[in-house]
Amino acid sequence: MYRKEFYVFDQEKPIKAVIRNYEKKDFKDLILIQQESFPPPFPSELWWNEEQLENHIELFRQGALCIEIEGEMAGSMTALLVDFDPHHPNHTWGEITDNGYIRNHNPEGNTLYVVDIGVRPKFRKLGLGKWLMLSMYEVVIHLGLERLLGGGRMPGYHKKSDDMSPEQYVAAVVKGTIKDPVLTFLLRCSRTPIGVVSNYLEDEESCHYGTLMEWKNPFHVE
Structure with a gap:
C-alpha cells in the first residue's frame, strides 16, 4: 500500500494533498480524469474503461496511484513492470502495456513502465503531475528496480514536422529552443530521452511518434 499526505501550494496558500493507491470506488473519477486530461483530437477509445482499471488494481496495485486535493480526485498515474532491454528499445504503447490492460505485467521485470499520467486541467497550476512522477520514483526505489521508463507524447511536433525530424x-526541446507541453514537463521531472519510436501511439499531434524517456534508480547496483 502507498499513501502520502503533504501540502501543495496555490501561490502562497498551502493545500492538503494525498497520493494513494486507487481503488474500485475511484473508477468513475478516474475515467473523468482521462476525459478532461485528454480531449479530442486524442482518441476517446484510449480513455480508461472499467476492465482496464480492474486489471490495474488486481495485477499491480503498487503501480496504480491517484492524487486528491482536499478530498477531490485531481489526477492519476498508472504503471506496470516489464523486462526492458536497452539494446532493443523499440516498441509501441499498445505492445508494452497490453493496450492499457497490463495482462503482460511481469512481477520479475526490471523496469517500471508508465502506462499513463493525467491531471485535470483545473488542478494543473499545483504541479501535481510532478508529484505523481516523484511518487513513482519512490516505487522504483522501494522495489529495487533499474529504472522508470515511458514513452512521452510530443504534441507540439505536428507544428514543426515539415521542417524537423522527430529526433x-x-x-x-532538450536544448531549450522549443518548449513541448509533455517533453518539457518530463525533463523537469528528471526524465532523460533515450530514443524516438515511430507509430508509438495513435496521436495526430505527435505525428504518431513517442519519445522514450527514463529515470534511472540512483540506488541500483549494476
Whole structure:
C-alpha cells in the first residue's frame, strides 16, 4: 500500500494533498480524469474503461496511484513492470502495456513502465503531475528496480514536422529552443530521452511518434 499526505501550494496558500493507491470506488473519477486530461483530437477509445482499471488494481496495485486535493480526485498515474532491454528499445504503447490492460505485467521485470499520467486541467497550476512522477520514483526505489521508463507524447511536433525530424525536435526541446507541453514537463521531472519510436501511439499531434524517456534508480547496483 502507498499513501502520502503533504501540502501543495496555490501561490502562497498551502493545500492538503494525498497520493494513494486507487481503488474500485475511484473508477468513475478516474475515467473523468482521462476525459478532461485528454480531449479530442486524442482518441476517446484510449480513455480508461472499467476492465482496464480492474486489471490495474488486481495485477499491480503498487503501480496504480491517484492524487486528491482536499478530498477531490485531481489526477492519476498508472504503471506496470516489464523486462526492458536497452539494446532493443523499440516498441509501441499498445505492445508494452497490453493496450492499457497490463495482462503482460511481469512481477520479475526490471523496469517500471508508465502506462499513463493525467491531471485535470483545473488542478494543473499545483504541479501535481510532478508529484505523481516523484511518487513513482519512490516505487522504483522501494522495489529495487533499474529504472522508470515511458514513452512521452510530443504534441507540439505536428507544428514543426515539415521542417524537423522527430529526433531534431527532441534535441531542440532538450536544448531549450522549443518548449513541448509533455517533453518539457518530463525533463523537469528528471526524465532523460533515450530514443524516438515511430507509430508509438495513435496521436495526430505527435505525428504518431513517442519519445522514450527514463529515470534511472540512483540506488541500483549494476
